[in-house]
Amino acid sequence: MTTQIIVLNGGSSSGKTGITRCLKAILPRPWISLGVYDLSQALPAKMRQDDAGVELGDNGEVEVGASFREAEAAWTTGIAAMARAGARVIIDDVFLGGRDSQDRLREHLDGLEVLWVGVKCDPEIAAGRETARGDRVAGMAVSQAEKVHKGVVYDVEVDTSHTESIVCARAIAEHVR
Amino acid sequence: MTTQIIVLNGGSSSGKTGITRCLKAILPRPWISLGVYDLSQALPAKMRQDDAGVELGDNGEVEVGASFREAEAAWTTGIAAMARAGARVIIDDVFLGGRDSQDRLREHLDGLEVLWVGVKCDPEIAAGRETARGDRVAGMAVSQAEKVHKGVVYDVEVDTSHTESIVCARAIAEHVR
Amino acid sequence: MTTQIIVLNGGSSSGKTGITRCLKAILPRPWISLGVYDLSQALPAKMRQDDAGVELGDNGEVEVGASFREAEAAWTTGIAAMARAGARVIIDDVFLGGRDSQDRLREHLDGLEVLWVGVKCDPEIAAGRETARGDRVAGMAVSQAEKVHKGVVYDVEVDTSHTESIVCARAIAEHVR
Amino acid sequence: MTTQIIVLNGGSSSGKTGITRCLKAILPRPWISLGVYDLSQALPAKMRQDDAGVELGDNGEVEVGASFREAEAAWTTGIAAMARAGARVIIDDVFLGGRDSQDRLREHLDGLEVLWVGVKCDPEIAAGRETARGDRVAGMAVSQAEKVHKGVVYDVEVDTSHTESIVCARAIAEHVR
Numbered sequence: 001m002t003t004q005i006i007v008l009n010g011g012s013s014s015g016k017t018g019i020t021r022c023l024k025a026i027l028p029r030p031w032i033s034l035g036v037y038d039l040s041q042a043l044p045a046k047m048r049q050d051d052a053g054v055e056l057g058d059n060g061e062v063e064v065g066a067s068f069r070e071a072e073a074a075w076t077t078g079i080a081a082m083a084r085a086g087a088r089v090i091i092d093d094v095f096l097g098g099r100d101s102q103d104r105l106r107e108h109l110d111g112l113e114v115l116w117v118g119v120k121c122d123p124e125i126a127a128g129r130e131t132a133r134g135d136r137v138a139g140m141a142v143s144q145a146e147k148v149h150k151g152v153v154y155d156v157e158v159d160t161s162h163t164e165s166i167v168c169a170r171a172i173a174e175h176v177r
Numbered sequence: 178m179t180t181q182i183i184v185l186n187g188g189s190s191s192g193k194t195g196i197t198r199c200l201k202a203i204l205p206r207p208w209i210s211l212g213v214y215d216l217s218q219a220l221p222a223k224m225r226q227d228d229a230g231v232e233l234g235d236n237g238e239v240e241v242g243a244s245f246r247e248a249e250a251a252w253t254t255g256i257a258a259m260a261r262a263g264a265r266v267i268i269d270d271v272f273l274g275g276r277d278s279q280d281r282l283r284e285h286l287d288g289l290e291v292l293w294v295g296v297k298c299d300p301e302i303a304a305g306r307e308t309a310r311g312d313r314v315a316g317m318a319v320s321q322a323e324k325v326h327k328g329v330v331y332d333v334e335v336d337t338s339h340t341e342s343i344v345c346a347r348a349i350a351e352h353v354r
Numbered sequence: 355m356t357t358q359i360i361v362l363n364g365g366s367s368s369g370k371t372g373i374t375r376c377l378k379a380i381l382p383r384p385w386i387s388l389g390v391y392d393l394s395q396a397l398p399a400k401m402r403q404d405d406a407g408v409e410l411g412d413n414g415e416v417e418v419g420a421s422f423r424e425a426e427a428a429w430t431t432g433i434a435a436m437a438r439a440g441a442r443v444i445i446d447d448v449f450l451g452g453r454d455s456q457d458r459l460r461e462h463l464d465g466l467e468v469l470w471v472g473v474k475c476d477p478e479i480a481a482g483r484e485t486a487r488g489d490r491v492a493g494m495a496v497s498q499a500e501k502v503h504k505g506v507v508y509d510v511e512v513d514t515s516h517t518e519s520i521v522c523a524r525a526i527a528e529h530v531r
Numbered sequence: 532m533t534t535q536i537i538v539l540n541g542g543s544s545s546g547k548t549g550i551t552r553c554l555k556a557i558l559p560r561p562w563i564s565l566g567v568y569d570l571s572q573a574l575p576a577k578m579r580q581d582d583a584g585v586e587l588g589d590n591g592e593v594e595v596g597a598s599f600r601e602a603e604a605a606w607t608t609g610i611a612a613m614a615r616a617g618a619r620v621i622i623d624d625v626f627l628g629g630r631d632s633q634d635r636l637r638e639h640l641d642g643l644e645v646l647w648v649g650v651k652c653d654p655e656i657a658a659g660r661e662t663a664r665g666d667r668v669a670g671m672a673v674s675q676a677e678k679v680h681k682g683v684v685y686d687v688e689v690d691t692s693h694t695e696s697i698v699c700a701r702a703i704a705e706h707v708r
Contacts, residue, residue: 018663024221025662030230030244032219032252042209044201045488053207067207071264075209078259087251128697131556132549134399162693166659195486202485222665305520308379309372311576339516343482378575384584384598386573386606396563398555407561421561425618429563432613441605 003176004083004112006031006090007105009152010119011144012060013130015160015168016092019119022169023090027176032082035092039075043068060139062096076108083112094144099151117172118154121145122161180353181260181289183208183267184282186329187296188321189237190307192337192345193269196296199346200267204353209259212269216252220245237316239273253285260289271321276328294349295326295334302338357530358437358466360385360444361459363506364473365498366414367484369514369522370446373473376523377444381530386436389446393429397422414493416450430462437466448498453505471526472508475499476515534707535614535643537562537621538636540683541650542675543591544661546691546699547623550650553700554621558707563613566623570606574599591670593627607639614643625675630682648703649685652676653692 047053055063095101123145130141158168224230232240272278300322307318335345401407409417449455477499484495512522539547578584586594626632654676661672689699
């Protein structure tokens with residue numbers, strides 16, 4: 001069956017965005033990318049400094065509140081509807097709850113052909129890339145690198161520690177039907 | 178009945194983004210904004226230089242191809258689903274086809290409570306703001322300023338020529354139930 | 355004598371950047387713009403969260419430390435040298451110290467033909483624009499709107515409260531020789 | 532003698548910006564970074580589409596015109612003055628003319644203690660990163676990868692093909708006195 005959704009899960013600065021851009025460049029048909037970062041931008045700026053929204057700790061820990069979770073549920077329902085209507089969608093996500101996050105997303109995507117991709121990266125290397133990007137809160141990369149993969153089951157795994165985004169994208173593309 | 182979708186239609190540099198940010202700041206509940214600009218960013222970069230995608234003429238005319246239209250239809254279906262699932266969504270759009278564009282969007286939003294907002298701006302003033310932004314192709318503002326409103330029917334109209342974004346947002350917010 | 359430097363001074367969200375882009379678009383010869391925002395980007399990211407660098411209070415107050423001041427002095431010396439070497443430079447600044455800031459800058463620009471421009475904006479209107487931009491700390495606009503002009507002497511003043519950037523730029527351009 | 536200027540030379544997408552951010556993060560004293568990209572942003576937008584300014588060919592070739600060269604000369608004079616006034620400056624450059632570009636820059640930096648750094652990257656790998664960035668004209672990376680190093684003499688060379696930005700930055704930092 002034709003792949004309808006590609007889910008990329010990985011910690012901050014693991015390289016999801018670069019892989020997403022490469023996938024969109026090399027896959028023959030047009031894919032839409034929509035991730036948790038897009039959702040956070042689509043929501044009111046005030047929710048980024050708010051208990052009910054998303055809170056960033058001094059060491060880069062992310063706390064997600066009830067309003068954000070509520071918006072996220074409707075958002076994901078919408079993405080599933082896009083795919084059911086014929087769009088091919090790449091979801092770029094950070095499973096802060098590991099396996100629980102995957103289960104929640106899986107329910108929303110029920111009946112769709114999903115390719116689950118784990119984007120891994122050595123925490124120290126991800127931390128270095130966080131410094132090189134210069135626009136992320138220091139500490140997010142390390143705090144997320146491992147916990148987002150806890151108990152998560154994948155169809156493909158890539159590791160960006162020593163492999164370029166474009167090479168990871170090609171490996172993933174081989175699994176896209 | 179509770180407003181589920183706010184559609185803002187206006188030409189390039191008419192001030193839709195500023196009004197959207199103000200609406201998200203002043204409306205009491207969280208609203209998600211997703212516009213045609215977000216769609217163009219979500220699609221592959223190569224589609225921005227492609228017959229089937231979006232083409233920009235030397236004077237800022239925008240031509241939209243078949244692949245883009247196809248993706249847009251699925252995208253809009255998804256946004257409608259988000260709203261049906263409980264999200265409140267602001268759609269920031271440019272009706273290049275005037276009334277036809279509105280009819281197409283209206284069909285997708287069938288059954289939802291929509292507030293249709295016209296964002297107007299004097300073409301010369303919009304052209305000046307295009308220069309002040311510095312990141313848009315010169316000519317888009319003038320070429321779109323009037324044609325995007327042709328035959329379109331609104332619940333509210335604002336004119337940003339001499340009225341600030343925040344004041345326009347407050348006027349719109351009064352119609353949000 | 356030919357104008358070598360244009361200094362635009364105004365509070366956050368008063369419209370300096372838009373006017374600067376318009377000036378560069380309408381002035382016949384190429385002008386370089388370099389402002390205090392560029393300096394803050396050119397310095398290490400860590401200095402933006404640091405006593406010795408720039409600190410942002412919860413209500414948008416800006417505190418500038420010794421290391422920043424030291425870097426700023428060398429930076430301004432360099433800009434003066436650019437102008438002496440034939441470049442035409444627009445300096446986009448925020449005189450947090452009012453008259454003292456102007457005196458300090460004037461010393462660096464000694465011997466150069468400078469056009470001093472005050473960019474004023476009603477605090478409430480600037481606050482609304484801050485909301486519409488969505489990327490600034492709330493409160494900066496109001497906290498700076500008036501104090502940056504205290505005791506400062508100008509060759510031209512523009513008020514963006516009810517006048518477009520491009521119109522302000524044209525008024526300034528008339529004083530550029 | 533104390534290093535006053537670090538010059539990083541490399542083709543588009545070779546990793547200069549990431550290394551620059553890492554250097555600013557790890558070097559104990561504050562460094563200012565100013566590169567040819569900053570200059571192109573500081574100049575009028577119209578110069579980016581202009582014979583006298585910078586022209587981009589369909590395959591990513593860059594042509595630089597007389598007005599740009601004139602502005603660049605004054606700009607570089609200014610950066611040298613910043614360093615003489617005590618600032619530590621990282622110049623991020625693309626020597627389109629190879630050795631000639633270095634000679635021209637060396638003249639401007641006369642009397643200053645400069646660390647010349649070559650940032651190399653396998654052309655194919657740089658092309659992949661160009662795709663992953665998504666905001667650069669395709670072809671620039673390959674067209675510049677080798678020619679910018681022609682005849683250029685360095686104090687240190689790093690190769691980002693298989694080495695992270697932060698690791699390259701540490702190697703460079705060891706040569707900073």
